[in-house]
Amino acid sequence: MQRRPFLATLGATAAALTTGARAQEGGEKKLGWALVGLGSLSTHQLAPAFAKTKHCRLSSIVTGTPAKAEEWKKKYSIPDSHVYNYETFDKIAENPDVDVIYVVLPNSMHEEFVIRGAKAGKHVFCEKPMANTADECRRMIAAMKAAGKQLGVGYRCQYEPHHRECMRLAREKTFGDLKFIDAGFGFQIGDPTQWRLRKKLAGGGALMDVGIYALQACRYIAGEEPVEVIAQEVKTDLQKFAEVDETISWSMKFASGVVASVMTTYAFNGANYFTATCQGGRFGMDPAYSYDGLKGWTSRPDVKIEFPAVDHFATEMDAFAEAVIAGKPFAPSGEEGLKDLLVIEAIYQSIKEGKAVKVGAV
Amino acid sequence: MQRRPFLATLGATAAALTTGARAQEGGEKKLGWALVGLGSLSTHQLAPAFAKTKHCRLSSIVTGTPAKAEEWKKKYSIPDSHVYNYETFDKIAENPDVDVIYVVLPNSMHEEFVIRGAKAGKHVFCEKPMANTADECRRMIAAMKAAGKQLGVGYRCQYEPHHRECMRLAREKTFGDLKFIDAGFGFQIGDPTQWRLRKKLAGGGALMDVGIYALQACRYIAGEEPVEVIAQEVKTDLQKFAEVDETISWSMKFASGVVASVMTTYAFNGANYFTATCQGGRFGMDPAYSYDGLKGWTSRPDVKIEFPAVDHFATEMDAFAEAVIAGKPFAPSGEEGLKDLLVIEAIYQSIKEGKAVKVGAV
Structure with a gap:
């Protein structure tokens, strides 16, 4: 917590309740997703997949590369207020337009960003492998449980x-x-x-x-x-x-x-x-x-x-969104x-x- | 050797030379095979396969079950002189009508009968697995080498x-x-x-x-x-x-x-x-x-x-017979x-x- 003094746990919880309520009130409403890490998977699979979902939209981006931020902002009409880097990431807690954080970083960074996502009071979807070790997974599960938010793992085949x-x-x-x-x-x-x-x-x-x-x-x-x-x-x-x-x-x-x-x-x-x-x-x-x-x-x-072929990423994101909207546990967790x-x-x-x-x- | 006093090494060698000469003299001539062990494989696959070979014929049988001997004698017109049991087996050395001994016994009996076949001066074809242990295989190889006769292993797929x-x-x-x-x-x-x-x-x-x-x-x-x-x-x-x-x-x-x-x-x-x-x-x-x-x-x-489908057993027996007739090493040995x-x-x-x-x- 000392590294992220700007993150107020109470504020995060309040934001979580707000976004939860927002998500549940309207079936038509799409959940806002923040993509963390704009590598190949985000660029070529995830970003295009949002257009194929029923319940998801790309709300925000988190990247360590300013040039990528500029490119994505233009391409996906993302306002400056919805662009974060790894230092400013925790401010996402204050963004009610983000319901789900999707961690698409190198494996070794999953633990940190899932836990920071939990502390930001957001639902988190994490790419596979969930982490580098079982102990990292245990800490991630505990953090999400403490936050009272859903944690999904990106095992796309499970919804194919x-x-x-x-x-x-x-x-x-x-x-x-x-x-x-x-x-x-x-x-x-x-x-x-x-x-x-x-x-x-x-x-x-x-x-x-x-x-x-x-x-x-x-x-x-x-x-x-x-x-x-x-x-x-x-x-x-x-x-x-x-x-x-x-x-x-x-x-x-x-x-x-x-x-x-x-x-x-x-x-x-x-x-x-x-x-x-x-x-x-x-x-x-x-x-x-x-x-x-x-x-x-x-x-x-x-x-x-x-x-028939489906978009694996759109399908799994929608499945996660549906679980979040319905307040039902998502699997694979x-x-x-x-x-x-x-x-x-x-x-x-x-x-x-x-x-x-x-x-x-x- | 003490267990089989009736087997004269010199006699066996002479018989081997005789059958070898017979096999080589006429391309049309079929090698005489002795089937050792008249279980399911011999009954349902090997015996019927002889009719489909070019270079092989069922000459003799070796069985511990007198009733099976009677049945096979009639079915395949085998004379009494060409019927052996496990005790009389070594007399096969004196039968010039046997060129190849095919060991189709339970695995644990392979070593004994391959070595006895070697001592009888016959080429030996042995069902897979060759034996129960690598050491048994080594002794079998040595015995066949000492006899100067070919040893083939019944890996039927290698000729399919x-x-x-x-x-x-x-x-x-x-x-x-x-x-x-x-x-x-x-x-x-x-x-x-x-x-x-x-x-x-x-x-x-x-x-x-x-x-x-x-x-x-x-x-x-x-x-x-x-x-x-x-x-x-x-x-x-x-x-x-x-x-x-x-x-x-x-x-x-x-x-x-x-x-x-x-x-x-x-x-x-x-x-x-x-x-x-x-x-x-x-x-x-x-x-x-x-x-x-x-x-x-x-x-x-x-x-x-x-x-097109082939009879695996006829094909491998012919391949072995051809190697024997040509005096060329057979594989799989x-x-x-x-x-x-x-x-x-x-x-x-x-x-x-x-x-x-x-x-x-x-």
Whole structure:
């Protein structure tokens, strides 16, 4: 708090009540979102997605780069009063036009800005991975709980229709009991200077960035938590991947006996799938995690997984907005983010120690 | 040798020379095969396959069950002089009508009968897995080498056209450098009293029996040997799988940096695949290891993997017969069988110790 003397907790709470009331009073009203961090995802996916939402509008921006601020102000008609940098960020508490803060910063900055968002009395939506460690997640959850505001994590696939249908097939046991999941996601990463290759900023490499999608798929298809993991890492480019993981293959078992075999990589394109093998058949997706072009399949001609494409970001933002407006808990929340980090920490520990590792408790 | 005083080494060598000469003198002549062990595979696959070969004929049978001997004698017109049991087996050395001994016994009996076949001066073809341990494989290889006869291992997929095409695509780098292999094979095993569920006879469970196909695929697609494995086992039926493994998921890395994520099971049907992810595309098979109905696929519409069905057993027996007739070394030989056992031993050790394990040297 000493770093941010201008943030009055009482003021923040009052603002929160105000925006909450505003959000709830009119179904037609769109929630105002502040985008924190104007990198590639914000520029190419999130900003354009607002136009496709029902309940969201881009209200404010937070950036450390004045030139970006100028560009966005013009492009999205954002008044000066709605532009913040990382120092002035906490003044957002006084802006009733901001209902939700969307943290799109490098992973290592998520904790700070989610907690500052909580203290500003705003609902917070945080990109995945939620943070670099499980402990960071715990502090973020506690801060949001103390603020009485919702915390959502940007697991866009959880609101994507093909994935939701796969969850339903698993939950309703359309193909019988689930037995095995095979999943992988990776791509060949470009620019060697980007923050995703710096451990301090990204927390890790492919696993933190894209392996988490495959891990997510295993967890939401299984509908339970992995209890033990064993993992193996390969590095072929020691310079590019000096600080973070390049390719990881891991196996994890769930208490029910379901097993998952999973991989992730920053070294090559192509792996973008999950397959659920059940007692009476199989279903899956390939490609599974791209922004578009997703394809579902099943082993039964009469069961299809086909849906029109949706904008993943617009869909998840609307889902979060609807939960906020209705005052209902949103999932995936911070606890979902924490659960992934617990598995990720176990995977890294398994690689480091060359041993099977139990997944830590929430 | 003391156990088998009736086997004269000199006589065996003479017989070997005789049959070798016979085989080589006429291209049209078919090699005489002795089937050792008349279980399900011999009954339903191998015996009918002889009629589909060019260079093989069923000459003799070896069985511990007199009733089976009677049945087979009638069905395949086998004279009494060509029927052996496990005690009289070594007299096969004196039968010039036997060129090749095909060992189709429970895994634990492979070593004994391959070595006895070697001492009988016959070429030997041995079902997979070659044996229960790498040391057994080493002794089998040494015995065959001492006998100067060929040893082949029944890896039927290595002569199946879809698999051979996949090997070619990998070797010729049609899709660029190989990066990752994802493979699995399993089925729901029936009769709980069968020898495959007894550790003493089978050496292990799903991994020894069907996981070895997925392991094989990884090795022949990669074209190199795995150097380290990590593995995880799940057991859901402690009674049925009291002695052997039920479901195993493992990862293995190769010296080049290629990684393979593999699974096997005796608990459920459906997993029957491999996928090779390369720098510039993907290819694979699903189903990959069944006796028929195999399907290949690639990520490029202009590269197809489509072949007419072949009888896997007739094809591999002919390939072995051709090598014998030509006097050329056959692959997959005993060393190939040994290499799989080295990986299998590393997988079991990894499960037992919960650790990453280096694959042993040949």
